[in-house]
Amino acid sequence: MTDTGAPSASGRARITIREVASAAGVSVATASKALNERGRMMPETRQRVQDAARNLGFRPNAMAKALVHKRSFTLGLLTNDTYGRFTLPVAAGLSAAMADRGVSVFLCAIDDDPERARLNLEAMEDKQVDGLVMAGKRIDRALPIQFTALHMPLVHVNAACPEGGIGFVPDDEGGAHLATAHLVALGRRRIAHVTGPGGFAAVHLREAGWRRALAEASLAPPGEALLGEWSERFGYETGQRLFAAGGEQPDAVFCGNDQIARGLIDALTLQGLRVPEDVAVVGFDNWGLFAEATRPPLTSVDMEFKALGREAGLTLLDGIDGRTVAPGIRRRPCRLVVRRSCGGET
Template identity: 45%
Template sequence: MGRLERHATITDVAALAGVSVGTASKALNGRGSLREETRRRVRDAARQLNFEANAGARNLHSGRTYTVGMITTDTIGRFSIPVLMGAEDALGAGEMSIFLCDGRGDPIREQYYVKTLLSRRVDGIIVTGRRTEARAPIGVGLPVPVVYAFISSADPDDCSVVPDEAGGARKAIDHLLAIGRGRIAHITGPDHHNSARVRAAATTERLAEEGLSLVAPPLFGGWSEAWGGQAAGILLGSGTEFDAVFCGSDQIARGVSDALRAAGRRIPEDVALVGFDNWDVMIEGAKPPLTSVDMNLQGLGRSAAERLLAAINGSPSPGRHALPCHLVVRESTTVPLRSPPASPPGPAGQ
């Protein structure tokens, strides 16, 4: 119940066959000087995992360098690394390499990396980062295709692959309503942040569709455990009755969880709790483990890379492409079933 289904990747095939990703790629594409026994082992692993190599990667036009650049503004890697892993899964079967460049949100540094990547004759560029609001294009009239992943370009003609954050928030509310919770509070990040605004608006709209409203206006603050604990204290101190809290991030939810338990509120019996991001460090450390919205960042990276491959092959897909989020249900919203009372003993001898 807590795991998302996913397709096997070239990394999975390599691990099962006991070889490197590069060796697995060569074996599946009939390239390189490999022993037949190695090729057979890789092919057997691929069949066992029902792995299908990316057709776009196999059919790239000749004359390419088989390299792709990735420029990120995510200095801590929380979002860009899963996107990178997904992109590598899609590109690995075509023996393509990725050059990762950290722009650090500095336009001058970004332009330096664009020029550097173009000088290396990369076949395309993926742009990613921490924020989800639209950003200025990385360049105009570039000689290679560019795809934006997780963040989107302000130019509607660019290809942007983003998570459907509003849809994810709606799924969280649907779940809370389905388990009988109707007095819901929402605690999220700063109100100047696009994700915080989008998730709060979707939460309010979904409840309104059911004739309901939040028990209090959305509480905007920081993306931190400290803010979660502080906001939970505000709710508890106000005397507001609530039986569920939907948080705009797992970090916030972790802080809320600690504050509620300290106040004697049981999770989920008294208060059901849902987070956003499905960040393993937070969800596994929470007590109990946290139900959370997963943006499927690796899948988003795969989709971005596949669209980049298609663009390299002459089939671009301009526009903003929103991929669905998934809700992963754990103990923070699942009340354990109580054992039925023991039957009284019957008469002696029965």
């Protein structure tokens, strides 16, 4: 490992490995081996070199490091989620996990354009990234990419995973069960479910979680799950119909996403119903400022995309390092963030 001592971005000359070796009282060759975790030496010698490098603010030359290890210490992240609603948290978790390991992440948005996907994939291969993360917008759709000639480790996040591949997705059914069970624990007994289009696998998984939680509490659904759009408009219109009808009305609604929940709360408010006193509402996604800006703030299921990104990255590194990684889909737990829409304090 060498360094030229050229100025850094701050205008100061970079600390060289010779300065590290001098500070640690070892040869340049020994310093290089210690910083690259290579070669045999006393543990205290290796630690002394690493301490000197840290104290001096030494940053190794990336090209030299890549030559020594025969790796680029970079990962690619390709996504068709151009709005970043799902991928940005994945990228944040991935980058945080990689930063501690000296690995950089290149992010490319490809929309759903196969040609753009091909060009970005070729760019990643030209940069000789060590591995690739494919992040999508939904668990039942793959990105428009052909992987037959790809010669690097690959993981899929929040996207369909081909047979024999490695995928990470949120546990939609478990998250829905968590939300519904919470409403049951609050004493709600007529818990309706309003959700998105039936063509989404997540819709059916969330409905299954809702039904399972009700069955475990010996409660019957107050009606069929109401399927429609992932939109405030659908939530608002459904809320108007659901609570304008006569007879016994729901005392809680579990919504398939936060937009539906927010629209439904607007409909309840205009009909003079109080949230959560008359009707408790829980959403799904925990879309940050969106959920917090709802009035009252919205209790919601968080799919823990940062944790998904972190785990996907660490698994990818295992594959890059030659460790055996079992294929298959990993469904990771969701988390319920409780706010005032179902009786929380925030």
